[in-house]
Amino acid sequence: MSEPNTPDTPQENAVTPEVPSGPYVYDYAASPQRQIVMPKTVPLPSLKTYQAEVVAAAAADEAKWQKQLADFEVAKAKAEAEGKDAPKLPVRAVPRKDDNDMKTPWPVEAKDADLLKLQELLGDKVEEIFEQAGELVCQVKKEAILDALKVCRDDVSLKYEMLADQSATHYPAAKDFAFSVVYHLTSISRCKRLRLRILIPEGFSPESACSEYPSANWMEREIYDMLGIRFLNHPDMTRILCPEDWEGYPLRKEYPTVGWGQRDIDFREDRGGVLNRLAMEKAGQMGINLKQPKAD
């Protein structure tokens, strides 16, 4: 920041040492920890995507199997022509099973009465509706989120009284949206939970849920603070955790994990080396050879 002191007298000029090339790197691009790896996939749980994936995987598997069979026929014909032994029959690969105590929860069709009711009440405002890991998920159009929240709170057969949590996720690899905002609703009287979800593009401001659920106030401020999504008609759309003059939105994927202006020392490598050397020395003093035998 400050300019280097320019020597006033020629005497000082004579003894000015050279700037040591220390381990400190201030170059933004050269720092290994500042290299941000942007996600390439869009991990948005969805029944439609899952079903499409399953169909595509089955088709790819079938194609591979057909190719294996065709290759086998070719090899067999070739072996017969050359008078050699016939090649082995190909074996179809079995899909990998889940481990003993693990049962991956895949999205399934919505069967719960609440979801069906919601589908009936909201009609074409619903984009997607499914269950996964025992949780009810309903994705609605981004303009209709306030209507959906109203329905969830006021309908006598739904009665989701509390907005337990609100959060958002950044999907930089997605094409037609940038964020998903999720609302976790709780029905205290009926012991039920529901997740509402909207997908919004960069720069879009969804309606604030504060008018329906006052608890959204701080949660939306946190979302704004962390991801830069501004909510319309929010009473106080300011930063909450970061200082008011903070630049950038920390939970976006392009935000670096090392702080601005922090020295970029690879502590892990340095510390590991020192500790390793100390351990070797100590072991050597105790007469233990920790060094790995060299390969012959």
Add this chain to the structure above:
Amino acid sequence: MFKNEEMEINLGPQHPSTHGVLRVKLRLDGETVTHCTPVIGYLHRGVEKICENKTYFQGQVWTDRMDYVASISNNLGWAEGVEKLFGIEVPRRAKYIRTMLTEQNRLASHLLWLATHALDIGAMTVFLYAFREREYLLDLFEAFCGARLTTTAFRIGGLREDLPPGFIKKAQAFQDLFLDCVDEYETLLTENRIWKKRTIGVAKLNAEDCIALGVTGPVLRAAGVPYDIRKAFPNAAYAEMDFEIPTRTEADTYARYLVRLAEMRQSHRIIQQCIDGLPEGPVMAKIPKILKSEVNEVYHPIEAPKGELGYYFVGEKGGLNPYRMHVRAPSFVNLQALPKMIEGRLLADVIAAIGTLDVVLGEIDR
């Protein structure tokens, strides 16, 4: 000569009775609070961002640093949330041990609350009594996992180790003396005239406001709503436990005090059931060493001592770390209710209100 104008003062962030680095901007008319704005973020470390760059196994270490007085509850939420994401079924013995430790941690958290809350209001003695029992519990945690506060007690899929030899005996010894200790705290406070004057009718928050503002935990139960996630959405081994949800209807600081004391007795009951019915068997599920998630999102709430603690995970295909991790911290949401509780009340009640909300700033700022 005397101007009638409002004065603005800052309570905190370095104030002993704000339980951490909480700053409350107050506008006062004489001694009456007319406007209150909590200012938070002084302890913000970006836990969510850090956990997105750590594997599912490493991230649990960070949950200790959020609510550092109830770290085992946080560990439970993390472990169970990740298990839900992967669809892991935990052995029954591990569930029992988890339940027992979480309840002991609830006791430790409530004891710290009782000690500091009473200290804030002016009852010094309770602090010494409550910390005596808390020490015993922290020693138990140390015996189990080697740490008193930053426990990282559980592993994804169960526990790293079974209970150490002699743990049950020590836990039982604590059980035998603890109920008398709760009675002891009660003799110091429950009928104490000063305590009652400072707490009855103070910082009221009725059930509608609680639900609208998302307030959970003992504050909600003291307003007469019997909502406890251990009963409503049972996790760990709570479905097999026999306990009650203590509620009061007064919705003031005194009612919350009584609810928390009753909760301690219920926790004692749950721990006793865990000790008596501890099943035999393995403590770790058979899962791969390296966990790779599929595309999935889960929200897993548990009943932490302060209220609903929720973990929201988004997993990506083949991901070693969560694509997105979000914590619904009970104190964060509960603190929203502070202006509602104290506006129009006296300045001295602000301290009681902060104490009765039982906020932990490590969890609010994350």
